[in-house]
Amino acid sequence: xxxxxxxxxxxxxxxxxxxxxxxxxxxxxxxxxxxxxxxxxxxxxxxxxxxxxxxxxxxxxxxxxxxxxxxxxxxxxxxxxxxxxxxxxxxxxxxxxxxxxxxxxxxxxxxxxxxxxxxxxxxxxxxxxx
Amino acid sequence: xxxxxxxxxxxxxxxxxxxxxxxxxxxxxxxxxxxxxxxxxxxxxxxxxxxxxxxxxxxxxxxxxxxxxxxxxxxxxxxxxxxxxxxxxxxxxxxxxxxxxxxxxxxxxxxxxxxxxxxxxxxxxxxxxxxxxxx
Numbered sequence: 110x111x112x113x114x115x116x117x118x119x120x121x122x123x124x125x126x127x128x129x130x131x132x133x134x135x136x137x138x139x140x141x142x143x144x145x146x147x148x149x150x151x152x153x154x155x156x157x158x159x160x161x162x163x164x165x166x167x168x169x170x171x172x173x174x175x176x177x178x179x180x181x182x183x184x185x186x187x188x189x190x191x192x193x194x195x196x197x198x199x200x201x202x203x204x205x206x207x208x209x210x211x212x213x214x215x216x217x218x219x220x221x222x223x224x225x226x227x228x229x230x231x232x233x234x235x236x237x238x239x
Numbered sequence: 240x241x242x243x244x245x246x247x248x249x250x251x252x253x254x255x256x257x258x259x260x261x262x263x264x265x266x267x268x269x270x271x272x273x274x275x276x277x278x279x280x281x282x283x284x285x286x287x288x289x290x291x292x293x294x295x296x297x298x299x300x301x302x303x304x305x306x307x308x309x310x311x312x313x314x315x316x317x318x319x320x321x322x323x324x325x326x327x328x329x330x331x332x333x334x335x336x337x338x339x340x341x342x343x344x345x346x347x348x349x350x351x352x353x354x355x356x357x358x359x360x361x362x363x364x365x366x367x368x369x370x371x372x373x374x
Contacts, residue, residue: 115372150262189265193258221269228370229244229273236372 111142113227117238119154120169121162126155129237130172137180145183145227146173153191156184158213170213177215184216185223245276247368250285254304255295260288261303263374268306271313278368279310280361282321286328289320289335289353304336311340316352323358
C-alpha cells in the first residue's frame, strides 16, 4: 500500500513524531511504500538540525534524517508553518533576510499543496497529532 | 492524477489559544485549488471558529474569521456544524457567520453553506470521506 503521513506536533513535547516514526519505519520494513511525510503546525520543528537532545535520549531529528536516507523518504516541512517558527533552508533564509539556515539533512521546505497532493496520490493519509 | 477524492477538514478547537484553526483554514484555501470534493466539519470547541462578532484586539491576535466568508468563492460550500456541539455551548445557527455561496447552475442564486447536523449524521459524513484531516 502507498501511504503518506502528516505530523502536527513538534518533537519531545508530544509523542506524535515518535509514533509517526515507529509507524513509518514498521510500514516500510513491511514492504509498504511511503509517498511523503508532511510536517505541519509545530511539526516543522522536527526538521531543525540544531536540536541537541541529551545523549541518553533518542534523537528525533536524526532518526528521521537516517530513515529518509535509508528509504529515500520525501520529508516536507510546510513553508508557511516553517517561516512562522524559524525553520529555514538556505533559500528561505536568504529570501527572508536571515543570517543562517537550520534545516536538517533529508528534509525540504515546500507548500501546503504537497499535503493535498499526498492525500490524492496515496492510498491512505495518516495523521499524527495531539 | 487519480479521480476526485472527498476531503473532509475537521475543526475541533477554539479559534484562538492555539494556532490549529488558523493553519487549518490555510490548508483549506490552498487545497481549494486542487479541484477536489471538499467539506468542512465544525464540532466541539471548533464551532466557536464560525461565531459572529469576534474581537481579538485585547489578545493581540489577528481576527481571521472574515476569511471564512471567502470560502464560497473558492467553491467550498459544504460546511457542517454539529448540533450537539452548538447545544452544549448555548449557541445556535443565529450566532454563526452567515456563510453563503452562489450556485452557477441555479442562475447564481445565493445559498447557505452551513448545515447544522447531528453527531450521527456527522459520523456518516466522516465515514463517506476519503481523506479526513483533523485540526
